[in-house]
Amino acid sequence: MQVSVETTSGLERRLIVGVPAERIDSAVNSKLQKASKTVRLDGFRPGKVPMKVMRQRFGESVRMEVLGEVMNESFYEAIQQQDLKPAGQPAIEPKSMEAGRDLEYVATFEVFPEIELKDYSSIKVVKPVAEVTDADIDKMIDNLREQRATYETVERAAQDGDQVVIDYLGTKDGEAFEGGAAEDSNLVLGSGQMIPGFEDGIVGMKAGEEKVLSLSFPEDYHSEELKGAAVEFKINLKEVKEKAQPELNDEFFKLFGVEEGGMDAFRAEVKKNMDGQLESAVENRIKQQIMDGVLDVHSDLQVPKALISQEIDALRNQQLQQFGDLAKQINAKDIFPDEVFAENAERRVKLGLVLNELVSKEGIEADADKVRETIEKMAASYDDAEQVVNWYYSNPQQLQGIESLVVENQVVDNLLEKAQVSEETSSYEKVMSPPEEEAAEDE
Known part of the structure; x- marks a missing residue:
């Protein structure tokens, strides 16, 4: 098999593959011989159809089937031979398919980029430092009463x-x-x-x-x-x-799982939940800054258009889920054209490629204790937390999702050790507000 590779532009590769005619002919003969043992034709006993007749009746269709199989097989043999990593499916254009001649085709595709891990010490992270005050608790309780008004x-x-x-x-x-x-x-x-x-x-x-x-x-x-x-x-x-608004009484407190202890117990439960929300918000702020920093450091990284296209489709499908059954009746690309998701899709693909390389090079694996800790934290808000924990561990797909989250957090921790981290005094309300609202307030 003859293989040559051309770089057409950026990540695109043009693979020219030649497959000897003998390979095609041998595969065609093999399929025809196998079929002759079971095929039924008028005038011939089962299993006794001559190969000449088989070639006349089925030769062309079997040959086309074989050509498809050989192109598929030889393509993967060729990329392994050339040590190429395709991103997405190739576009295959046959050049020579005549019987008795070598098969020749051209496969055009993109490859994954070679990612060179950078010096991440230039990344700057501002960690907000805040606590839940009595005033914050009062405001939250007012909001809870308002929601149930x-x-x-x-x-x-x-x-x-x-x-x-x-x-x-x-x-x-x-x-x-x-x-x-x-x-x-x-x-x-x-x-x-x-x-x-x-x-x-x-x-x-x-x-x-x-x-x-x-x-x-x-x-x-x-x-x-x-x-x-x-x-x-x-x-x-x-x-x-x-x-x-509802009165602040035992009946109201029970709506939030507080069965006894009155106002003091209720405020303590509200504060506990707010502390958890604040901790998650701070972690998300830090993670966002780390991810933004990684993108800045790798701003010149080219990513395959095929992967961006796949990510656009995934984001569009997520958006369509809110339409329920109506989604089947609408043209998704008319309502949500590619341009709506293109920037976010490219960002996600680029981050995914870099983080995967970091995981591979640093040998990061999901820490079992952190996986357990994450699951228990998620289960804590349920009445039967242990049942929820067992459900995650008995569901491989859900468990894999948690492990991926833990690995991502471990990558963030790894990068955080290299970054320039400073602290900034903040407030619960400011940390919990969306970044765009906070930016508007600062202005």
């Missing part, structure tokens, strides 16, 4: 923050328009759910009152027909409800 009917005029039950009918030039009417609709005033002026116009109304609001749709409204349109809404207010 209910609305109770009141006999007064509607105010911001109230929930109202309304019928409404919208008209444009005296004609009702699509989507402009509803009955027994629940609306929280001040939520911004409706167009400007709608909710403000209901403030001050009482149950049983009717009102007509003259409003205009925003110029950037999604419906072309209604962009900037002057409309009227006839409002019939049926009920006004005031938000009521």
Whole structure:
């Protein structure tokens, strides 16, 4: 077998493979002889069909089958011979397939890049130092009460923050328009759910009152027909409800697993959960900075387009899961074109390649104690933690996911030892806020 390799551009390789005709002919003859023992043809006894007849009837189809198999087999033989590591499937173009002649084809594909591990001492990491204060706990408890708030009917005029039950009918030039009417609709005033002026116009109304609001749709409204349109809404207010937060009592505490101990025990449980959240958030901040630093150090690393394409498809499929059964009825690439995920996909592929190389070169394996610790930490929030732990250890796929997470954390720890680490005094609220919000606050 003759093999030659050309580098066309970057990571792309062009492999020219020649396979002797004898290999093809031998494989064709072998398949025809094997088939002749079982094939049934009129005029011949089973197993007695002459090879001449077999070649006339099945020779061409068997040859095409053999060519496909040989191209596949010889391609993998060729890349092993040339010590190449393809990323993605090759594009194979036959050049010579005539009977009696050597098979020749061209395989074009990308290879994994050679990754040279860098000096990571230039990576800078700022570790936020914060603690959960009494004020943070008070705010969290208020949030928990707010999440479980209910609305109770009141006999007064509607105010911001109230929930109202309304019928409404919208008209444009005296004609009702699509989507402009509803009955027994629940609306929280001040939520911004409706167009400007709608909710403000209901403030001050009482149950049983009717009102007509003259409003205009925003110029950037999604419906072309209604962009900037002057409309009227006839409002019939049926009920006004005031938000009521639950009392801080034993019944409320039980919702969070606190059966006894009252307020002190409840605050201690809230603080415990907040401490855990803060610890995870700090770890994630550090990990993010490490990953960003690794990408900066390897900014010139080329990655295979085939791997980026695969990652784009994976990210798109994750996004489509939120559509449930509807995902089967839509064209995914129309709603989520490749460009939406391209940057993130390239980042993930590049990080994956570098981290895998680090794992390989440093000989990092998942530490069994850390795997156990991670699983127990995840199981702690369940009533029967031991059952959850056993479930992970009896489920190879789930266990592998935890081991991969532990290896990633060990890589981060490894890089953290090489990086320049400083500390910065912060707060629970700041550490827990998304990075983009924190950046906006700093500005």
